Amino acid sequence: MKRLLLLLPSLLLASCAPSGNAKPTIVASFYPISFLASSIAGDKYDVVCLTPSGAEPHDFELTPKNVTTLYDSKAIFVNGLGMESWVDSLQESLKEKTVTLSDGLPTKTIDSRIDPHVWLDTRLYEKMAENMATSLAKLDPSNVQFYRDNCATFSKKMADLREYCHKIADAFEDKVIAVNHAAYGYMCNEYGIEQLYINSISPDEEPTQKAIEDILKAVEERGIDTIFFEELASDAVAQKIAKETGAKTESLNPLEGLTAKEEREGMDYFSIYRQNMDKIARSKP
Amino acid sequence: MFHYEFMVIAFIVALLLGAVFPLLGGTVVYKRLSSSGDALAHSSLAGVAIGLVAGLNPLYISIAACVVSFLIIGLLRRKFGSHAEIGVVVVLSAAIAVTGILSGYASAANFESYLFGSILLISYEELYIVIGLSIVVAAFYFLTYQRQLHCLYSEEEAKIAGIHVRWLDFAHSLLFALTVAIGAKIVGSLVVSSMLVLPTATALLLKKNYRITSIASVIVSILSMAGGVIFSYYLDWKPGATSVGIAVLLLLLILAYKGLSLLLKRKKTA
Numbered sequence: 310m311k312r313l314l315l316l317l318p319s320l321l322l323a324s325c326a327p328s329g330n331a332k333p334t335i336v337a338s339f340y341p342i343s344f345l346a347s348s349i350a351g352d353k354y355d356v357v358c359l360t361p362s363g364a365e366p367h368d369f370e371l372t373p374k375n376v377t378t379l380y381d382s383k384a385i386f387v388n389g390l391g392m393e394s395w396v397d398s399l400q401e402s403l404k405e406k407t408v409t410l411s412d413g414l415p416t417k418t419i420d421s422r423i424d425p426h427v428w429l430d431t432r433l434y435e436k437m438a439e440n441m442a443t444s445l446a447k448l449d450p451s452n453v454q455f456y457r458d459n460c461a462t463f464s465k466k467m468a469d470l471r472e473y474c475h476k477i478a479d480a481f482e483d484k485v486i487a488v489n490h491a492a493y494g495y496m497c498n499e500y501g502i503e504q505l506y507i508n509s510i511s512p513d514e515e516p517t518q519k520a521i522e523d524i525l526k527a528v529e530e531r532g533i534d535t536i537f538f539e540e541l542a543s544d545a546v547a548q549k550i551a552k553e554t555g556a557k558t559e560s561l562n563p564l565e566g567l568t569a570k571e572e573r574e575g576m577d578y579f580s581i582y583r584q585n586m587d588k589i590a591r592s593k594p
Numbered sequence: 595m596f597h598y599e600f601m602v603i604a605f606i607v608a609l610l611l612g613a614v615f616p617l618l619g620g621t622v623v624y625k626r627l628s629s630s631g632d633a634l635a636h637s638s639l640a641g642v643a644i645g646l647v648a649g650l651n652p653l654y655i656s657i658a659a660c661v662v663s664f665l666i667i668g669l670l671r672r673k674f675g676s677h678a679e680i681g682v683v684v685v686l687s688a689a690i691a692v693t694g695i696l697s698g699y700a701s702a703a704n705f706e707s708y709l710f711g712s713i714l715l716i717s718y719e720e721l722y723i724v725i726g727l728s729i730v731v732a733a734f735y736f737l738t739y740q741r742q743l744h745c746l747y748s749e750e751e752a753k754i755a756g757i758h759v760r761w762l763d764f765a766h767s768l769l770f771a772l773t774v775a776i777g778a779k780i781v782g783s784l785v786v787s788s789m790l791v792l793p794t795a796t797a798l799l800l801k802k803n804y805r806i807t808s809i810a811s812v813i814v815s816i817l818s819m820a821g822g823v824i825f826s827y828y829l830d831w832k833p834g835a836t837s838v839g840i841a842v843l844l845l846l847l848i849l850a851y852k853g854l855s856l857l858l859k860r861k862k863t864a
Binding site for chain 2: 370371372373374376377380395398399400401515517
């Protein structure tokens with residue numbers, strides 16, 4: 310018993326002490342950011358993604374554990390452009406180590422608001438990867454070459470993805486899609502596809518009469534046969550439009566996060582981006 | 595847990611707001627306006643929307659919206675007499691409608707950051723505001739304690755006794771609205787509208803006098819707020835929802851205890 314009691318404090322200490330040889334962590338706000346972080350940081354840092362899989366980043370609220378992770382981390386990577394509303398309320402010391410990856414990117418607007426979905430433009434996403442590599446290099450100068458190499462490998466994969474998508478998009482004659490939430494502006498812009506949408510900002514907003522009327526008209530006039538919705542939000546509006554026009558519904562993933570199933574199946578940014586393009590190409594009348 | 599400064603601040607704020615909410619909320623419960631906290635929280639959102647669309651400071655406008663809304667609730671209360679709660683619903687509906695319409699014109703991103711209140715992300719500035727608010731509310735409460743009690747007992751008699759009922763009411767409204775607006779911004783509207791009512795409801799179940807009820811409500815509220823911060827840390831839950839959960843649990847426990855003791859008493863007499 311006595312021996313046990315003697316052991317106890319050391320056990321407690323062992324479990325509490327910040328273990329010196331554990332890897333330092335960096336925090337990423339949601340999926341596309343954490344995917345970049347793990348691609349560029351490799352095995353040098355542990356990457357913690359704040360938004361759990363299957364959750365919508367807009368609805369996200371922090372728990373105490375999230376905040377301790379923020380304090381213990383070396384850097385906090387966010388997309389910016391309003392995707393992470395909690396960043397504004399962070400304490401000064403946390404704001405100082407926050408890196409906004411979309412800084413300096415040429416953004417587009419939709420209905421006079423900035424479209425935050427920059428990660429869907431493969432070239433902009435590459436720029437974000439470079440921003441990530443630059444700040445990691447500043448954080449850990451001894452591994453500059455490592456981050457540069459990872460960034461180059463990443464760029465090469467992006468080039469492959471782009472080539473694949475262009476091939477598919479070229480064969481897609483309609484060059485128009487109908488979506489419930491205008492998340493695909495950057496992606497459509499890259500491949501010369503037009504995006505018809507019901508809601509411009511939030512996937513769960515109540516649409517106006519006019520928005521519904523416009524999309525009904527467009528769908529009928531242009532012979533669109535698929536209404537796309539996103540898996541992490543409600544498909545009610547898309548279903549309604551589909552019923553009204555006889556179109557079918559299909560899911561697209563704006564890559565704000567993976568569903569639990571996608572994560573289990575080992576899907577990532579590249580495979581889901583490809584899958585999105587395949588689905589779009591199949592939506593021919 | 596207190597190794598982190600943000601947890602220390604969260605704990606202090608939980609203690610302070612935990613005391614402030616029921617001190618102001620009690621009167622509102624007695625006046626049968628329990629849901630005014632909820633209505634005002636929505637008014638503060640409407641205020642944020644108006645501020646963003648009109649290009650004014652959203653925080654100030656949201657405070658103004660709260661004050662105006664509560665004054666309207668007070669006016670409607672007099673109009674509807676025994677159906678005092680109707681005024682609350684009118685204001686609540688109006689606030690939701692205004693917010694819904696205006697949110698189409700304001701950037702959603704901006705909007706969210708103003709709605710976002712978390713006890714875990716409190717800046718020094720916000721901490722000072724909470725401390726200031728607590729001092730003012732405590733001072734008001736203790737200085738006007740006798741007069742408030744008199745007014746609650748009977749407004750007519752209070753008037754005859756020479757108490758400026760209208761002014762007292764106005765001062766209380768002002769503080770109440772201010773607390774809801776600031777509280778919603780700092781800890782979130784769910785916590786505010788719950789803590790204004792639940793602790794007093796729990797304390798009322800004890801069926802004691804006004805003084806003990808007030809003290810009990812403050813204790814229940816502080817236990818819930820501080821408990822929310824502590825439990826959410828160890829369970830990785832959301833602190834606001836945890837606090838409200840504890841408050842509901844405490845209410846149910848007291849209810850169960852009361853029911854049981856009543857049952858036992860009956861058995862004894864039978």
